[in-house]
Amino acid sequence: MSKENKSKKSGSVWRRFRRNKPAMVGLVILTVLLLITVSAGFIVDYETQVIRNNARERLQAPSGGHLFGTDNVGRDVFARVIYGGRYSLSIAFITTAVSMAFGAIVGSACGYYGGLFDSIVMRIMDVLNSLPGMLLTLAIVAALGANYMNLLLAMIVSTLSGFVRLIRSTVIALSDVEYIQAARSYGSSDFGIIIKHVMPNAMGVIIVNAAGSVSNMILAAAALSFLGFGVQPPLPEWGVMLSDAKTYMRQAPWCMIAPGVFIMLSALSINLMGDGLRDALDPRLKD
Amino acid sequence: MAEILLDIKDLVVEYKSELETVHAVNGINLRLNKRETLGIVGETGAGKTTTALSILRLLPDRVGHIAGGSVEFEGRDLLTLPESEMRAIRGEKISMIFQDPMTALDPIMTVGDQIKEALELHNHDNKSAEQIDRRVDEVLEMVGIPAYRRTEYPHQFSGGMKQRVVIAIALSCEPDLLIADEPTTALDVTIQAQVLSLMRRLKNDLDTSMLLITHDLGIVAQTCDTVAVMYAGYIIESGTIDDIFTGERHHPYTVGLFGSIPNLTVRAERLTPIDGLMPDPTKLPAGCPFAPRCPECRAECERGMPPVSEMSETHRICCWKYSSAEQKGDDGK
Amino acid sequence: MWKYVLKRLLLIIPILLGVVFIVFAIMSLTPSDPGRLILGISASQESVDQLNDQLGYNRPFMTRFLDYVKEAFLKFEFGNSYNSGKPVVREIMNNFPTTLKMVVISTVLYSIIGITLGVFSAVKQYSAGDNILRVASMAVAAFPQFWLAMMGILVFSLYLGWLPSNGIDNWKSWILPIGLYSLSASAPLLRLTRTIVLEQIRQDYVRTVRAKGAPEKRVIWKHVFKNSALPIINTVGVQFGASLGGMVVMESVYSLPGVGNLALTAMRQKDMPLIMGCTIFMAAIFCLMVLVVDIVSAYSDPRVKAKYAG
Numbered sequence: 057m058s059k060e061n062k063s064k065k066s067g068s069v070w071r072r073f074r075r076n077k078p079a080m081v082g083l084v085i086l087t088v089l090l091l092i093t094v095s096a097g098f099i100v101d102y103e104t105q106v107i108r109n110n111a112r113e114r115l116q117a118p119s120g121g122h123l124f125g126t127d128n129v130g131r132d133v134f135a136r137v138i139y140g141g142r143y144s145l146s147i148a149f150i151t152t153a154v155s156m157a158f159g160a161i162v163g164s165a166c167g168y169y170g171g172l173f174d175s176i177v178m179r180i181m182d183v184l185n186s187l188p189g190m191l192l193t194l195a196i197v198a199a200l201g202a203n204y205m206n207l208l209l210a211m212i213v214s215t216l217s218g219f220v221r222l223i224r225s226t227v228i229a230l231s232d233v234e235y236i237q238a239a240r241s242y243g244s245s246d247f248g249i250i251i252k253h254v255m256p257n258a259m260g261v262i263i264v265n266a267a268g269s270v271s272n273m274i275l276a277a278a279a280l281s282f283l284g285f286g287v288q289p290p291l292p293e294w295g296v297m298l299s300d301a302k303t304y305m306r307q308a309p310w311c312m313i314a315p316g317v318f319i320m321l322s323a324l325s326i327n328l329m330g331d332g333l334r335d336a337l338d339p340r341l342k343d
Numbered sequence: 344m345a346e347i348l349l350d351i352k353d354l355v356v357e358y359k360s361e362l363e364t365v366h367a368v369n370g371i372n373l374r375l376n377k378r379e380t381l382g383i384v385g386e387t388g389a390g391k392t393t394t395a396l397s398i399l400r401l402l403p404d405r406v407g408h409i410a411g412g413s414v415e416f417e418g419r420d421l422l423t424l425p426e427s428e429m430r431a432i433r434g435e436k437i438s439m440i441f442q443d444p445m446t447a448l449d450p451i452m453t454v455g456d457q458i459k460e461a462l463e464l465h466n467h468d469n470k471s472a473e474q475i476d477r478r479v480d481e482v483l484e485m486v487g488i489p490a491y492r493r494t495e496y497p498h499q500f501s502g503g504m505k506q507r508v509v510i511a512i513a514l515s516c517e518p519d520l521l522i523a524d525e526p527t528t529a530l531d532v533t534i535q536a537q538v539l540s541l542m543r544r545l546k547n548d549l550d551t552s553m554l555l556i557t558h559d560l561g562i563v564a565q566t567c568d569t570v571a572v573m574y575a576g577y578i579i580e581s582g583t584i585d586d587i588f589t590g591e592r593h594h595p596y597t598v599g600l601f602g603s604i605p606n607l608t609v610r611a612e613r614l615t616p617i618d619g620l621m622p623d624p625t626k627l628p629a630g631c632p633f634a635p636r637c638p639e640c641r642a643e644c645e646r647g648m649p650p651v652s653e654m655s656e657t658h659r660i661c662c663w664k665y666s667s668a669e670q671k672g673d674d675g676k
Numbered sequence: 677m678w679k680y681v682l683k684r685l686l687l688i689i690p691i692l693l694g695v696v697f698i699v700f701a702i703m704s705l706t707p708s709d710p711g712r713l714i715l716g717i718s719a720s721q722e723s724v725d726q727l728n729d730q731l732g733y734n735r736p737f738m739t740r741f742l743d744y745v746k747e748a749f750l751k752f753e754f755g756n757s758y759n760s761g762k763p764v765v766r767e768i769m770n771n772f773p774t775t776l777k778m779v780v781i782s783t784v785l786y787s788i789i790g791i792t793l794g795v796f797s798a799v800k801q802y803s804a805g806d807n808i809l810r811v812a813s814m815a816v817a818a819f820p821q822f823w824l825a826m827m828g829i830l831v832f833s834l835y836l837g838w839l840p841s842n843g844i845d846n847w848k849s850w851i852l853p854i855g856l857y858s859l860s861a862s863a864p865l866l867r868l869t870r871t872i873v874l875e876q877i878r879q880d881y882v883r884t885v886r887a888k889g890a891p892e893k894r895v896i897w898k899h900v901f902k903n904s905a906l907p908i909i910n911t912v913g914v915q916f917g918a919s920l921g922g923m924v925v926m927e928s929v930y931s932l933p934g935v936g937n938l939a940l941t942a943m944r945q946k947d948m949p950l951i952m953g954c955t956i957f958m959a960a961i962f963c964l965m966v967l968v969v970d971i972v973s974a975y976s977d978p979r980v981k982a983k984y985a986g
Binding site for chain 3: 078179180182183184186187188190191192194195196198199200201271275278279282283284285295298301302305306309312315316319320321323324327328331
């Protein structure tokens with residue numbers, strides 16, 4: 057497969073992706089969210105608007121001065137929401153990236169070599185996988201203490217097994233394919249085969265799954281923080297904000313609208329893009 | 344004079360996507376007489392399968408679309424029938440055998456039940472359950488499968504046996520027309536011969552007409568009465584088996600397809616490859632679609648589609664080479 | 677077949693051992709002080725130390741782990757909760773019915789919603805209905821469950837006053853947690869069903885059935901749906917096992933006495949015996965559900981069945 061061929065392939069994927077309206081909507085939403093999150097420090101002042109209590113302005117309904125109102129200690133909900141993006145989004149992206157990298161290395165080694173190494177790793181993955189829902193994440197955070205880094209670590213550990221399994225099975229399916237056997241027969245090194253032949257072909261499945269993972273992680277990170285097993289107050293993480301808002305639901309319902317909508321938009325935008333990618337990568341829908 | 348069973352006129356089929364339109368079949372005319380076999384030959388992508396699916400109106404939903412023409416079967420235009428009447432024709436009057444037997448059967452239904460389904464769907468004379476069961480056994484035996492295997496699932500059958508099951512389904516209601524879309528391509532060579540002779544025998548026993556799609560000229564020679572050669576959605580030559588295999592004058596593509604006609608008897612199945620590829624069906628050239636590959640390409644070939652020239656009562660060729668003499672007054676019909 | 681089931685049942689044991697080891701190891705990462713937890717803040721340091729000693733907390737990790745395994749796996753003895761002093765098994769069994777009821781009812785609900793709408797969406801691909809369902813399911817799947825739960829309270833308890841917002845008083849108390857969980861879980865199932873059915877509709881055998889003259893309804897329900905059912909049932913089954921832990925959010929927001937809430941409290945308090953009990957319990961049920969799903973697949977798919985026959 058020549059370089060020209062490859063770039064042509066990715067070009068047509070992008071062309072198909074671009075034609076997918078929902079996916080482009082997702083891309084726009086995500087871009088806007090990321091831009092807001094990155095520039096939050098320039099728009100609002102962290103110390104005075106995000107963290108400091110301001111008893112005189114507590115529980116104010118949305119107005120020109122406070123776009124999304126203020127919370128129970130008088131902090132500006134808008135300022136906190138746009139600042140909060142960095143927690144959920146970074147956790148989701150880092151978790152997925154690290155698990156994916158780990159999964160790519162361990163999973164492809166398992167799938168390609170099989171044998172004892174594969175059996176041992178897979179049994180460990182079975183164990184990690186059999187702690188349903190957020191149980192494993194909860195346990196790790198409970199043991200290490202609730203903060204951003206521990207939440208990140210816990211989520212990575214819980215997400216690993218999915219990617220290892222996925223990449224392993226993809227690699228096994230691909231190792232049987234004739235061009236891989238051909239590459240083997242003319243003496244390419246194992247590492248070379250994995251990098252040059254297996255990975256590029258497995259990429260489609262992996263990317264689509266990664267998109268799904270990012271959106272799940274956004275929801276999970278928020279939920280864990282909401283339950284008190286993640287980022288801690290007074291940091292403006294979206295789940296934390298909702299946890300605070302729950303107590304003052306009657307007096308200040310606006311406090312729970314904005315963080316919820318932002319979580320939803322982040323997860324939605326990535327799902328939209330994931331669907332678009334899946335369609336764009338699906339060879340049966342070739343243009 | 345033989346009775347006409349199937350008469351396809353000016354059939355145009357397109358596959359439409361948001362971006363582009365694939366011109367799969369571009370105004371073809373085909374005629375099949377009762378009890379005869381018509382072979383359609385051509386390369387992959389020439390529009391053979393599309394033609395077959397159009398007859399049954401089984402083109403892929405939404406994408407495939409019949410843009411014009413008519414398909415007359417026993418005097419009725421199938422393309423204008425309501426869907427319910429079309430369903431009554433599928434499986435009973437016209438059946439189809441598909442290319443890949445490995446995927447053509449429902450994997451979680453016993454082969455007996457799959458044959459039974461066809462019989463139950465077309466049970467006009469209210470046969471009892473036992474009668475239908477007996478018929479299933481009969482049909483299985485007919486295609487050379489012991490009746491006791493009716494309770495087995497497709498995965499328990501080999502490729503050749505699966506194709507026999509597909510044939511059994513297709514012939515269970517004794518259709519008037521059997522469409523066979525490369526029925527042996529996916530099978531081993533030794534099995535191919537068995538399945539083919541089975542089909543020929545059953546076709547004669549049941550008085551069925553057959554539309555056989557293939558790219559194997561050997562099969563055509565053994566099986567067909569008439570042949571149509573398809574290229575890029577056009578029929579570029581058609582005639583009786585004698586016209587095509589022994590006639591003097593041919594379309595340059597047919598010549599290429601056969602390697603060289605005079606030596607046919609010597610190397611019947613050795614095809615010499617023709618340089619180049621079939622044109623992109625989304626952007627067909629203005630002229631003859633074969634012109635870019637044609638060794639005898641002339642100036643007029645790139646200008647317009649050549650009209651059909653009648654070499655004889657039965658033999659038609661669509662090429663400028665033969666129409667130059669009679670160009671006037673012939674509009675290509 | 678029975679041999680296969682037995683083998684799979686036995687294979688659950690090492691997995692549970694692994695679960696115990698991992699949770700045990702995780703919880704030992706930081707020092708804990710069960711004596712203080714049991715005796716309370718006012719107790720003297722000496723008595724706390726003495727109790728810690730008595731509980732064996734100062735022994736090496738492996739000894740404690742092996743002791744626990746011996747007690748739990750051979751005698752089914754899971755100890756008492758540090759916090760309440762009651763046996764762990766009884767605590768779990770007190771809370772299990774609540775969770776089970778929620779999981780069973782919502783599984784039925786979201787399966788019906790997700791599967792029927794998913795089939796509809798696939799069969800009518802690209803129709804207005806399909807487009808609406810796709811957008812709606814995508815949006816619903818993007819709502820965090822706890823936020824949906826809070827919105828439920830806001831709208832139905834605070835504004836409309838129709839439904840209670842926490843605890844269990846009567847049948848009305850179940851509507852919000854079960855309804856919203858079902859809504860939330862039906863969205864991914866709808867999307868999955870749609871994908872699977874679409875995949876099946878493209879198969880060659882569907883064309884064979886159509887060529888027999890079968891009406892579209894029969895094509896869909898007798899062939900396409902039957903072939904799609906297996907992977908869908910697989911997902912629902914595994915999801916059922918995972919739901920026991922997945923209810924934790926709903927149980928927390930609505931303050932329901934379920935297993936998830938129990939585990940959550942135990943983890944907040946580092947109530948080791950209760951944490952261990954809850955995790956083993958949930959992992960065991962999860963593994964059992966996976967086994968059940970595998971057996972169901974083996975029985976209903978002739979291709980898989982052939983592999984295990986005899």
